[in-house]
Amino acid sequence: MSEKHYVVSLHKGFNKDQIINDLNRDTSADASVDSNIIPDRTVENVNTRPTSKRIFEISLTDYEAKKLTNYSRVRGVELPLEWSSDWVDYEQDENWVRDSTSTARGNWGFLRQVNNTNLWGLNVTQDLTAGTTYDYHLDGTGVDYIHQEDYFRFTHEQWQDKNGVSRLEEFQWNTLPNMGSIPAIDYTASSPSSHATHCCGTAVGKDYGWAKNARIYCLPINIISQAYWFDAIKEFHKAKTLDPVTGFKRPTVVGASWGFKAYFTSVTDIQFRGSSVGSVKADQYGTVGDSNGKFNANLQSLNVEVEEMQDEGVHYIKSAGNQRQKLCYDGDIDYDNYITRSVASGGITAGNPVHYNRGAGNIGPETIVVGNLDSALNGTVEATENTSDKGPRVDLWAAGTNIMSAGSADDTDSYNNTGTSMATPQISGMSCLILQLNPGWTPAQLRKWWQDNAVTGLLFQGSTDENTPTTFFSDDQSLQNGTNRIAYFPFAANRALTSTAGIS
Numbered sequence: 001m002s003e004k005h006y007v008v009s010l011h012k013g014f015n016k017d018q019i020i021n022d023l024n025r026d027t028s029a030d031a032s033v034d035s036n037i038i039p040d041r042t043v044e045n046v047n048t049r050p051t052s053k054r055i056f057e058i059s060l061t062d063y064e065a066k067k068l069t070n071y072s073r074v075r076g077v078e079l080p081l082e083w084s085s086d087w088v089d090y091e092q093d094e095n096w097v098r099d100s101t102s103t104a105r106g107n108w109g110f111l112r113q114v115n116n117t118n119l120w121g122l123n124v125t126q127d128l129t130a131g132t133t134y135d136y137h138l139d140g141t142g143v144d145y146i147h148q149e150d151y152f153r154f155t156h157e158q159w160q161d162k163n164g165v166s167r168l169e170e171f172q173w174n175t176l177p178n179m180g181s182i183p184a185i186d187y188t189a190s191s192p193s194s195h196a197t198h199c200c201g202t203a204v205g206k207d208y209g210w211a212k213n214a215r216i217y218c219l220p221i222n223i224i225s226q227a228y229w230f231d232a233i234k235e236f237h238k239a240k241t242l243d244p245v246t247g248f249k250r251p252t253v254v255g256a257s258w259g260f261k262a263y264f265t266s267v268t269d270i271q272f273r274g275s276s277v278g279s280v281k282a283d284q285y286g287t288v289g290d291s292n293g294k295f296n297a298n299l300q301s302l303n304v305e306v307e308e309m310q311d312e313g314v315h316y317i318k319s320a321g322n323q324r325q326k327l328c329y330d331g332d333i334d335y336d337n338y339i340t341r342s343v344a345s346g347g348i349t350a351g352n353p354v355h356y357n358r359g360a361g362n363i364g365p366e367t368i369v370v371g372n373l374d375s376a377l378n379g380t381v382e383a384t385e386n387t388s389d390k391g392p393r394v395d396l397w398a399a400g401t402n403i404m405s406a407g408s409a410d411d412t413d414s415y416n417n418t419g420t421s422m423a424t425p426q427i428s429g430m431s432c433l434i435l436q437l438n439p440g441w442t443p444a445q446l447r448k449w450w451q452d453n454a455v456t457g458l459l460f461q462g463s464t465d466e467n468t469p470t471t472f473f474s475d476d477q478s479l480q481n482g483t484n485r486i487a488y489f490p491f492a493a494n495r496a497l498t499s500t501a502g503i504s
Contacts, residue, residue: 076300140211210429259360
């Protein structure tokens with residue numbers, strides 16, 4: 001059987017070099033090495049990943065890869081990924097609500113997230129009272145924002161500061177230690193991504209964005225090997241020196257409106273709550289997915305990549321996804337649900353479990369996961385947008401439906417878009433403002449601040465009876481026992497600066 005390129009990720013606390021050494025030598029005569037786990041031959045390295053403490057890449061046969069997954073030190077053995085535009089988390093929607101029916105409007109998230117109530121009341125299809133403004137004094141000064149996706153329109157006017165000077169840093173990632181294989185970024189490139197431009201505009205745009213004076217960086221992972229999607233950010237943050245004014249490194253905030261996807265097609269088995277329920281997807285098994293049968297699938301290698309990056313102090317904000325799936329933690333009744341497929345699912349080979357309630361792989365323990373707050377109401381109360389992923393692992397809800405932001409057609413383009421991709425940069429941008437005040441906060445502190453300061457109890461709840469899955473999963477605006485937290489940013493200019501959180 002021919003060998004393939006595999007990405008091996010380890011659990012915390014084990015010596016990566018020792019495992020690589022065992023794989024790089026013929027151990028057939030070494031009784032201390034279990035041949036049912038480690039191949040009895042010299043295994044070739046593909047990439048030792050010197051920046052990572054827990055990930056390396058080697059050549060294995062499929063049979064050898066399957067055996068290596070039984071090693072207690074190994075968390076995952078998966079095929080490498082190549083970027084796919086299918087992974088972005090947005091939807092086009094031309095309905096205009098929470099404002100007049102005009103594209104000449106702002107980001108309604110400004111006035112939703114800085115208020116602890118819905119200012120529109122029942123009139124969500126109308127403008128607010130004439131003269132209502134978003135007043136601010138925080139602008140992300142001293143913070144670095146990285147957009148991790150495709151490349152956006154580099155010359156857009158939204159990246160300018162108040163003096164008309166671009167805040168975009170034309171940074172070459174291959175100048176960082178161990179990153180020499182990253183191709184040079186062409187900052188004159190044509191055909192930018194409208195999705196990336198829109199998301200970046202909401203986070204850091206001068207008109208549509210929150211962090212109007214943050215430095216802006218682009219990490220276009222569509223042209224970069226998976227080996228560097230997170231290692232480059234780690235090296236970037238590690239290379240920073242302490243700011244003499246604050247005594248801390250400049251905070252690094254990463255916006256990630258994407259997630260690895262698989263499909264509820266070519267299914268050979270569905271394991272739901274410990275039992276096989278056949279191979280036909282149905283809402284009652286939580287196998288919902290979007291209109292194309294797509295869902296966020298977990299990858300162990302991406303879990304480790306994000307966890308390592310955040311261990312270095314990087315703040316990572318990620319979209320929940322638009323596949324109507326429940327996302328949950330280890331210990332939840334649905335955490336171990338999975339399907340098997342007759343074909344590979346990206347990095348997961350055919351026949352191996354593809355978990356469908358854990359979210360996309362690019363989630364770590366301190367990652368802030370954002371759901372889409374609908375612009376319309378469910379009856380008289382606010383609700384999730386029906387396509388948004390839900391469940392306990394969604395940390396916060398932010399405005400994500402009918403959001404105006406930058407477009408990629410020209411340097412002044414703007415357009416309306418919908419999805420958890422649009423909700424996520426609301427939190428990314430506001431996080432830049434919080435870190436402007438608290439540059440020494442860890443990712444865990446930032447995430448806890450958001451959870452503690454969110455407004456609770458305002459969202460439509462839906463069924464809480466998970467023991468009746470036919471109704472629990474059927475209402476696509478139900479929170480599915482998730483958090484009822486709307487993100488709240490209390491530091492607007494028209495109110496006193498008070499906080500229940502501090503650096504500890």
